[in-house]
Amino acid sequence: MNATDRTPADLLRSALAEDPARPLVTFYDDATGERVELSVATFANWVAKTANLLQDELNAEPGDRLALLLPAHWQTAVWLLACSSVGVVAEVGGAAADADLVVSGPDSLDAALACSGERVALALRPLGGRFPQPPAGFVDYAVEVPSQGDRFAPYAPVDPDEPALAVDGARFTGAELVERARSDAAALGLGRGSRLLSGHSFGTWEGLSSGLYAPLAAGGSVVLCRHLDQLTPDGLEKRVESERVTATAR
Template sequence: MSLTSALLTPILRAAPARPLVTFYDDATGERIELSAVTTANWVAKTANLLRDECDVEPGGRVAVLLPAHWQTASVLLAAWSCGAEVVAEPAEADWVFCDRDRVDLALAAEPADGVVALSLDAFGRGIDGLPQGVIDFATEVRLHGDEFVPWEPVPDTAAALAGTTVAEILARATARAADLGLTADSRVLSTKDWVGTPGLVDGLLAVLAAGASLVQVANPDPARLDRKYESERCTVRL
């Protein structure tokens, strides 16, 4: 079972319509809420893009140069759906996923196969004027189906994150969920960056492993966080 299936399948069975990821950007006023089903659909669309357009197969390597964002979660979970390993260094990757500010950095790393750029726009707008060969995520992902069936099963011994296997990272996320006091009833307000394995485990994977709900705040305004905690009925704060 892939890491994505291990994380999302129990949530989809238990509470498919419940909010799973709520994203705020205090700099722009953006708020978007995705149920477990909608999250899974985005993951499937992205996984189909990775497999059908980028030829990402089990054992492939993907670097993710993106902030903590609901679309970043879709990219990460899609990579694991395909059986790919998420690596820290873009120069070691077959494909690099990045935001518009890091396109030049991604190209300079010369990944083996190419670069996919995300606008992270709330309305799904793409990026104009991308260098030749760079795939515009917003334009391409909408063309793909919202169901994904892998060509072959992903073993739990496959590398998932920076050399850590599916089984190891799932065990680590589950343990951290317990350390943080997360349960399936938790609603987690977080301003954590998903930097490195520890940041990604605490900020995203532990929440999913617990079956909890995440409220992720980008560019947080400290004066608004207490109000968000109350209005979103959060129970845990990271």
């Protein structure tokens, strides 16, 4: 990655320029058997579409607060980078009533209704599938995002010294987030080509760092596992081998 990168969106742009074909996020849900692998290019495409949805359809602006009510999931990672691209503050597990807009999974729709702004719902179904019946009061992400543009340009430059992320009582600017991610990557021994397996939730900085930011900052990739406790020790050993995992955080 480039030393001049100062926001998560910068890190993604550098990764895309360096090697767009390499894996970036490999996601497992051990409750359903789902596996999804996204290259840097595919992940960046999802981020661009989501950022365009945020900016053009949901009218989000730099400094707006987005309550992100999603579990550790590849689509959550997409939303985190889309927020960074627009300059929106991603408040992971934030109070919907205090946010300008909310993004919710299927298990937090009732809490998300407290938001008076735009509400987006994700079914979190395999391959990014839509809800069988759209939830009332919400935009279905899977319906709206495919038609968005494949390239994104913010209307206003994103200031790396402005707030970018809030999680578990901690707040980070874009620049602080990148610096912390680089430090975590070094502590985990990550470098270019590293494969970090993470079973942490996204409700803490540790989970967000191991599940996205540290591998991205290091030029590596993440094997993100939801419901990892449902995998047997033998199954975990086989996954580590088959996915060429070089480090773990769980």
